[in-house]
Amino acid sequence: EAQVTQNPRYLITVTGKKLTVTCSQNMNHEYMSWYRQDPGLGLRQIYYSMNVEVTDKGDVPEGYKVSRKEKRNFPLILESPSPNQTSLYFCASSLFSETDYEKLFFGSGTQLSVL
Amino acid sequence: RKEVEQDPGPFNVPEGATVAFNCTYSNSASQSFFWYRQDCRKEPKLLMSVYSSGNEDGRFTAQLNRASQYISLLIRDSKLSDSATYLCVVNPFTGTASKLTFGTGTRLQVTL
Numbered sequence: 730e731a732q733v734t735q736n737p738r739y740l741i742t743v744t745g746k747k748l749t750v751t752c753s754q755n756m757n758h759e760y761m762s763w764y765r766q767d768p769g770l771g772l773r774q775i776y777y778s779m780n781v782e783v784t785d786k787g788d789v790p791e792g793y794k795v796s797r798k799e800k801r802n803f804p805l806i807l808e809s810p811s812p813n814q815t816s817l818y819f820c821a822s823s824l825f826s827e828t829d830y831e832k833l834f835f836g837s838g839t840q841l842s843v844l
Numbered sequence: 845r846k847e848v849e850q851d852p853g854p855f856n857v858p859e860g861a862t863v864a865f866n867c868t869y870s871n872s873a874s875q876s877f878f879w880y881r882q883d884c885r886k887e888p889k890l891l892m893s894v895y896s897s898g899n900e901d902g903r904f905t906a907q908l909n910r911a912s913q914y915i916s917l918l919i920r921d922s923k924l925s926d927s928a929t930y931l932c933v934v935n936p937f938t939g940t941a942s943k944l945t946f947g948t949g950t951r952l953q954v955t956l
Contacts, residue, residue, distance in 0.1 A: 771848075
């Protein structure tokens with residue numbers, strides 16, 4: 730089944746404790762991105778990747794890191810989480826084709842709480 | 845002014861009703877437009893693209909008005925299963941998904 734898999738689904742942590750949210754897609758998509766969703770603010774892009782070893786900042790990159798060593802994986806790293814990073818996070822991917830590049834497939838989300 | 849604006853709702857409608865949502869965008873050079881559906885706390889899923897000439901997919905009709913810079917979504921014969929939040933998405937560029945801009949969504953509640 731074609732999908733974007735995020736783990737974990739829920740995560741509660743404490744301020745300053747490094748964490749990684751994994752994202753993997755099995756559709757051979759070139760493009761991958763991370764969003765956070767907060768009430769009243771909608772989905773905001775954190776980082777995106779056009780292909781392996783190519784990453785760039787989105788609208789809210791502060792406090793986050795990413796890497797794209799393999800095409801299928803795009804982990805999101807919080808080196809020192811803070812309470813203002815409590816949010817619902819989504820990973821998304823799309824195929825780099827003339828007609829499909831804008832059609833995002835999302836993972837099921839990670840609800841992160843930083844205490 | 846926000847780049848993409850939507851009425852947050854909720855729109856409470858009885859089953860079988862017709863309901864319409866609008867979404868306005870600020871960048872007149874925006875290239876492409878979409879509606880995504882998001883169930884509570886779940887991932888957004890693409891509902892439909894919005895084409896200049898308007899397009900229909902079953903009970904759903906999407907329209908674009910470039911002159912007034914808005915897109916609309918019309919749902920006919922509403923079902924209970926249509927209850928969700930509908931996200932308007934605008935792309936100011938062609939050739940990349942990296943600048944997709946999401947509205948905050950309009951919540952629809954269909955009741956018996």
